[in-house]
Amino acid sequence: MTPMVCGYATAWGVVMHDVIVSRGAFAKLLAAGNFNPKMLLAHEGEEIGRWIEFREDDVGLLAIGQLDLEAKRGRLAFEMIEDGRATGLSLGAPIVGLARPITPEIRHCKEVFSLPEISLGVPANPAARLLHFTAGTA
Template identity: 40%
Template structure:
């Protein structure tokens, strides 16, 4: 039988319930990144397993806009926004953007690029869970997702966050922009050269 568990969102000295996943050292120049904040069916270091559908009701109620992006679970340090949070067959897929006008967000971006910062962690309340008497694992059946933080230490080594498509496309976009600029410069140069030739021809006619 499922065991209903209720815990308040902790503040100050109350314990925050979290699950962590590694963040690769790759992030878009505009602060955009995407990947998985949680994986289904994977037992973590706390002995918990998140079941498929565990986030569904919470996401319907909150939406991505009401799940905060925090620095190290600090409520006083939001560093960006989550633009997409959804469940798929693998786990909790997320896409977010650091607010690079915030000093801490710029620091986070730099640390991620350097490979010094590599974790994501979800902060949540457990609403419904079941205990496995054989393994002792707690199976999380329904949780209220409150926030997802960028953190230092990962726990779910199987989960990875990918570089944002915008980051992957950046070199191609930059090359395309450069090509367009070169084409415009060539056209301007050709036009100037043609204009110079016309002027010389006009001067030559005047002297005749």
């Protein structure tokens, strides 16, 4: 059995670094069927698995994926989730999208055109939490 993860890659309306992502920001990208960000651990290294499903709901962008225990960092991610060191998901930079300034320091992203990766780790967005982890066979 392959280990599965499920959580929010981002939550709507929460400032993370200098961006607030709006509900619906991923809608066109998801509808086009070409949204395929890499799954990384802490935004670096080799891929640790693959994202298999995304959907927007009232909270944020929900991501479901499979960990690859054959990858060294995939095994590390598995261990970090199990012992509580990896608690959520995080959008990788750069987010390419349609954004407008709210203040000189904060932008409001209404539409995402491109996102290179979504990582497991400790999220900048406090609501981007792992919801489920199915360990499978280690």
